[in-house]
Amino acid sequence: MSRLFFCALLSGILSVHTLSAQLLASANVMSAGRLKDYNGKTFTVKPAGKPVVYIFLSPECPLCKNYAPVLQGLQSKYKDVQFYGIISGQTFTQREVAEYAKEYNITFPILMDTDKKVANYLNATVTPEALLIGNNGKEYYRGLIDDWVTGLGTKRIKATRKYLELAINNLLTGNELVSQTTPIGCLISNY
Numbered sequence: 555m556s557r558l559f560f561c562a563l564l565s566g567i568l569s570v571h572t573l574s575a576q577l578l579a580s581a582n583v584m585s586a587g588r589l590k591d592y593n594g595k596t597f598t599v600k601p602a603g604k605p606v607v608y609i610f611l612s613p614e615c616p617l618c619k620n621y622a623p624v625l626q627g628l629q630s631k632y633k634d635v636q637f638y639g640i641i642s643g644q645t646f647t648q649r650e651v652a653e654y655a656k657e658y659n660i661t662f663p664i665l666m667d668t669d670k671k672v673a674n675y676l677n678a679t680v681t682p683e684a685l686l687i688g689n690n691g692k693e694y695y696r697g698l699i700d701d702w703v704t705g706l707g708t709k710r711i712k713a714t715r716k717y718l719e720l721a722i723n724n725l726l727t728g729n730e731l732v733s734q735t736t737p738i739g740c741l742i743s744n745y
Contacts, residue, residue, distance in 0.1 A: 589640075589665035589672065592651040597638070597663050599672060604636050605688050605725055607718070609699075610673060611639045611664065612681040613646050613654035615740040621682050621699055622658030629662045632722055635686075639664035642673035643743035673742055680739035684718045688725055695721030697735030705738060 588596050600606060609625055611618045629637040641651050641664060648666065655664050667673055676685055686695040700713035717735055724731050 591663050592648040606636045608685045609639050610678045610681050610683045613650050615681045617739045618682050637662035640667050642667040642670045644668050645743040680737045683737040686721045694725050697737045703738045
């Protein structure tokens with residue numbers, strides 16, 4: 555009986571600790587609330603009243619280079635959704651990010667998350683990794699952009715399932731299916 559009580563007590567303490575950590579992480583991100591793009595312009599990380607797609611990117615990741623036109627196409631198609639590219643860590647300079655955006659004609663904001671607060675808060679691990687957050691703050695999708703990549707160094711000739719686009723369509727049409735795939739890509743820099 556005392557062992558059961560001890561396990562329940564420990565579980566409760568860990569739950570409170572986890573909840574506290576989540577609230578602190580949330581407060582840190584929300585207190586920051588803003589990131590600058592590669593030009594130094596400040597953006598609100600979560601604009602009020604609209605769904606947001608966060609795409610974790612890396613200017614040197616081959617997949618991020620290949621997906622740039624796909625992401626730009628989605629951003630152009632879904633004007634009611636805010637797209638943000640997020641470059642986490644201190645690996646890339648503003649100039650390198652600007653060159654990446656220019657080379658691939660990316661018009662949505664690409665934000666510099668140098669201290670990785672946003673990546674850590676959203677538990678992003680690789681580039682490219684997509685997250686769709688509804689205007690209610692709820693996560694509706696996390697993972698791959700589509701099924702073109704089947705593993706590191708392997709891909710299909712053509713994507714057959716467009717996960718991110720399907721999630722956006724579901725959210726905008728009121729079919730709020732929450733889904734997740736396992737992202738494949740380059741690890742987000744630890745520095």
